Each structure stands twice: as structure tokens, then as C-alpha cells.
Amino acid sequence: MDWMFMLIALLKVLVVLVVFVLMLGAVLTWVERRMSALIQDRLGPNRAQIGNVRAWGLLHPIADMFKAFTKEDFVPAGANRMLFFLAPAIALASTLACFAVIPFGPGEHFTIAPLDSGMLFIIAIGSFGIYGVALGGWASNNNFGLLGALRGAAQLVSYEVTMGLNLVGVFAVFGTMSLSQLVLGQGELLWGWLPKWGVVVQPVGFVLFLIASMAENKRAPFDLPEGESEIIGYFAEFSAMRFATFFLTEFVEIVLIAAIAATVFFGGWQIPWLDPQGVAGGFITVAQIGFFVFKIIALCWLQMLIRWTLPRFRYDQLMNLGWKVLLPLSLANIVVTAIVLALS
Amino acid sequence: MAEQIVFYILATGVLLGALAVVVPPFARNPLHAAVALLTTFSLMAGLFVMLSAHLLAILQIVVYAGAVMILFVFAIMLLNLRKQDFSPAKITAWKILGAAAAFLIATRIAMVAGAAVSTHTAVDLSLEQYSTFGSVHDVGIALATKYLLPFEITAILLLVAVIGALVVTRRQGGLR
Numbered sequence: 001m002d003w004m005f006m007l008i009a010l011l012k013v014l015v016v017l018v019v020f021v022l023m024l025g026a027v028l029t030w031v032e033r034r035m036s037a038l039i040q041d042r043l044g045p046n047r048a049q050i051g052n053v054r055a056w057g058l059l060h061p062i063a064d065m066f067k068a069f070t071k072e073d074f075v076p077a078g079a080n081r082m083l084f085f086l087a088p089a090i091a092l093a094s095t096l097a098c099f100a101v102i103p104f105g106p107g108e109h110f111t112i113a114p115l116d117s118g119m120l121f122i123i124a125i126g127s128f129g130i131y132g133v134a135l136g137g138w139a140s141n142n143n144f145g146l147l148g149a150l151r152g153a154a155q156l157v158s159y160e161v162t163m164g165l166n167l168v169g170v171f172a173v174f175g176t177m178s179l180s181q182l183v184l185g186q187g188e189l190l191w192g193w194l195p196k197w198g199v200v201v202q203p204v205g206f207v208l209f210l211i212a213s214m215a216e217n218k219r220a221p222f223d224l225p226e227g228e229s230e231i232i233g234y235f236a237e238f239s240a241m242r243f244a245t246f247f248l249t250e251f252v253e254i255v256l257i258a259a260i261a262a263t264v265f266f267g268g269w270q271i272p273w274l275d276p277q278g279v280a281g282g283f284i285t286v287a288q289i290g291f292f293v294f295k296i297i298a299l300c301w302l303q304m305l306i307r308w309t310l311p312r313f314r315y316d317q318l319m320n321l322g323w324k325v326l327l328p329l330s331l332a333n334i335v336v337t338a339i340v341l342a343l344s
Numbered sequence: 345m346a347e348q349i350v351f352y353i354l355a356t357g358v359l360l361g362a363l364a365v366v367v368p369p370f371a372r373n374p375l376h377a378a379v380a381l382l383t384t385f386s387l388m389a390g391l392f393v394m395l396s397a398h399l400l401a402i403l404q405i406v407v408y409a410g411a412v413m414i415l416f417v418f419a420i421m422l423l424n425l426r427k428q429d430f431s432p433a434k435i436t437a438w439k440i441l442g443a444a445a446a447f448l449i450a451t452r453i454a455m456v457a458g459a460a461v462s463t464h465t466a467v468d469l470s471l472e473q474y475s476t477f478g479s480v481h482d483v484g485i486a487l488a489t490k491y492l493l494p495f496e497i498t499a500i501l502l503l504v505a506v507i508g509a510l511v512v513t514r515r516q517g518g519l520r
Contacts, residue, residue: 083375117480120402124389127410131382134414138375138421146421153418157411177480 012112016099020293024300025251026061032251032304033060039308068244076141076237083139088238088245091132095252098122102259103180105269105289111180118179119171122260123164126216130156132249133218133225137234148234151315152218152225158322159215159222165330166209169202169337170264183268195272198265204333206265208326213257214303215322219250221310224318258299266295351394357387374420378413385409397478 030045034057037044046057053059075084101118104110115121130153137149171177174185188196199206215222226233235246262268269288313321361384364370365377385408392401487495 080373080375083379086379115398117398117402120399120406120480124402124405124410127406130410130414131417134417134421135375135379138417150418150421153414153421157414160410 009112013100016102016104016112017096021096021099021252021255022248024255024297025248026065027058028251028254028300028304029064029247030058030060031301032307033057035304036308064244068241071240073241074237074239078141079237080139080141083135084238084242087132087136087139088235088242088249089132090135091129091249092245092252094125094128094132095249095256097125098256099259101179102263103183103268104292105285108180110269110289114180115178117177119167119177119182119260119264123160123167126256127160129216129249129253132246133234136238136246140235140237142237144232145234145236148225148227148232148236151227151232152234155218155222155225155318155322156216158319159212159326162208162322162326162330163212163216165327165334166202166205166212167264168334169205170198172334172337172341173198173201179263179268182264183270186267187270189272195267195270197267197272202265202333202337204329205337206261208330208333209265210257210261212322212326213260214306215318217250217253217257217303219254219303220307221312222318223312224315227312254300254303255296257303258296261299262292262295266299268292347394351391354387354390354394358384358391361387375417378416378420381416382409382413385413395478399478399480399483 034044034046036042044057045060046054048054048057048059048063050059075081098121100112101115101121102111103114108114133152133156134149137145137147137152170182174182176182176185182198186195186197190196190200194200218225226235235243238246269292271288271291274284274287361380361382364380365384370376370380386405389401389404389409392398392404
């Protein structure tokens, strides 16, 4: 019994992380480059080929992987070897662990670990990601790395508050913190036609959550910890697979944000206006999982679009936005939600 | 049985982490000590989970591992503290007194804890109590009813700390 349970859990982890998340993350690195090329009127990478197969450049992630594995693993002089080794691992592991509580389909079978306070788990484990940034920048014994790490840590701490607070409104409306319960609650229809999705009952919460979580992801317009054009970055000294780990973490985070947003604000695996009675048992589950994956991909695409549309903030603008605009707005959102809930 | 094994693994980790914060070969580097403290805080959360205090475990990670420790790391990085070379310790009267006091307190705590363990009877929670014990809902209700006054006083205390920090960091000659 116990061994069976462990085996099934392990299988779920493999399917979710390796087959879905890491694959999607790798494909997103290609989407990112092709999309930026499209926006900037270029072709983008399309030349990697095996035999005569080019597949629009889809083989580039595989080529990248070989490159990352075979490059010299360089550790700068005076670097702190232990933390230099630990930092990328912390960054990737803390991000991947968050997928444990995402419900991919109806019932407990489609969640790796169905927790009662799943959303809190994500916020808690996700906060370890800061250490990847902070320790990585410090351990590389480079002033620019340190500067990037300081920027990164300050930014992540600031926007984490807003990100957490904007989920409170949804918790209050649906009366639960369990992600599977949240999804079940979003299956209802408002006034008989409007799906009661998180984005419908908490529109302000969703916009603020998306902004804050994109800042947590450290990508443009919030990419000051990395600052490609200034060559300041917490991973400036990282090369080969260590750099690739940081790079992949960023793309896994895109998937994670999309998964959280799809679960909390877009009804998870619920298909609106579809009567489950009308479809044969197995198909409906497959369709629901497929629809959830579709929502995740759509939200990934939205994040990519935002990243390649907006220019970078200045650092003071970033801090002002976080503390003086987003935080008061999200507090106001909670107060208004509470008043409305108390009156109705 | 499995629970005991997990407990001993976590407890060993907590103690080793705590030792590594202060014992020289590891603690000589301030950031290593910070990472050791982080390990202790995180594994403490595991102990809370075993006591079915899930909310407390998560708050432990969010507040201590997430917020408090990152400030420590931040300060260490800003001051750019590298390896500390401790000069050979001098034995002074104060240190002897301090060691004696620490020893007395430690034995006293051990005695109290030992007495508590020997006379302690496990409280049997009913299944219903067990399923909600330590949940967000229960802790929230308790904070807003039974422990409202301590809760509010803590909030005021934190507010005072925030204002104090502002006053200390404010530049001379008013607000900017």
C-alpha cells in the first residue's frame, strides 16, 4: 500500500515536471526568441536541423541543451564554491516544488499533493527563490553580480507582498485556500450565463496579481536584477549548465505563474457551459485537462507578449510602483471585497 | 514508526543547523552561518507540520525563512562581510560568568522539559477536531475572538517598530 502510494506519487511528479513543465519551459525559450523576432521584424532562430528536419527552429532548445552541457563550467576566482553550486539549484527546485499543489484535473488523482492550504504552500516555497538570486550574486565574487543580487532581492521582497495580498480577495469570495476547492467553486455560473471565474469576481485582483507575479519573475519590464543592457546581473558570472539552470528557472516560472493564474482566476480545469452529463466519462476528464493546459499556454503567451511590448522601468519607478501604487490598490481591493461580501 | 524516523531526521537537522550558526569552522563565514540558520528555520517548519500545525509551518517559512532571513542576508551582502578571522579568545571574568549562567539555564530548561515529558498525557483529539486543528480557519477564528487583544497589541508593537525605523533612517532636516 505504502509503496504503491509512493510509486504513484513519483510517477505523477515525473509526468507533471519532466513531461509537461520542463518541456513547456524548453519550448518557451524558442517561442520567446521567435516571438521577439516577429515583433522586431526579424526571422529569429530557425536553422537548427537534424538531417533535413528543421521544424521552424523547434530543435533549438535541444541544441541549447547540448551547448550548455558541453561548455566549460567556469567558477570565478574567489567565488564561494558551496553557495555558487547551491544557488541555481535552490532557484530551480523552489520553483518546481510549487507545481506539487496545482490541480491538473478533477479529483485527487490529478494533483501531486492535494493540500488544504495549497496556495499558501506556493507562496511559502516560492519565497525560497529569493535565495537563489541573493546567494548566487554574492557567491560569484563580482560587484556587478552583487548589485544585481541586491536589486533582485529588494524587488522580490517588495512584490511578494502584493502578489500574496491579491489572492486574499479570491480566498474570501470562495471561502477556501485549497486550490482544488477554488476550482470547484469556479464551476458555477453567475446569473445563469457568466462563469464564476476568479477574474470575473476579482478583476482588479487579477490585474494586480499578474503585474506582481511578472515582477517576481524578474523579466522585462521588471528585469532590473538581470539588466541585460547594463550587464548587471546576479548570474553574470554563471556559465554553462549553471547559467542554463537560472535561465530555465525563469521560463519554468512563466509556466508556474500561468498555472496559478489559470487555477485561481480562470477556473482551472473547468469548461464553462459544458454539461458533464452529456459526455462519456473518460473523455470529459481528458477534455478538462486539455482545456487547463490550453489556459496555461494562453497565459504564457500573454506574458511573452507583455515582456516584448514594454520597456524597462527605472529602479525608483519600480519601487514606487510596488509600494505606493500596487500595495495600496491591493489593500483597497481586499477592503472592498470584504464590504461587498459582508453586505451580500 | 515512520513518524519517529522523520522526526529524528528533522530534529537532527535543526540542531546541526543551529550549531553551524555559531560553531567556528562553518560560522567563520557570515553568509554560511545565515544559510545554516535558514536550514534550521525551514526544518522547524517540518516539525510544525508533524504537529499538524500546517498554518504555523507555512508562516514559519514565509516570515522567518522568507522575510527575516533575507534581511539578514541583505545586511551581510551590503556590509560585504567576508571571512572573519577570530582572534584567539581571551578568557575574562565576564565570559566565565556568562558560561556559568548559560549552563544553569540550560540545565533548568532540561529539567523542566524532562518533567513535562514524564507527566505529559497525550490529548486525544476527536477526528473532527483533528481535521480542522491548526487550519487557517481555526487559527483565524481564534485570533479574532479569544486572542484578539494580544493580536491587536502585537499589531501596535509592529507599527511602533515601523515608525521607529522611519525616524531612525530619516535624513536630518525633515522629510527630504
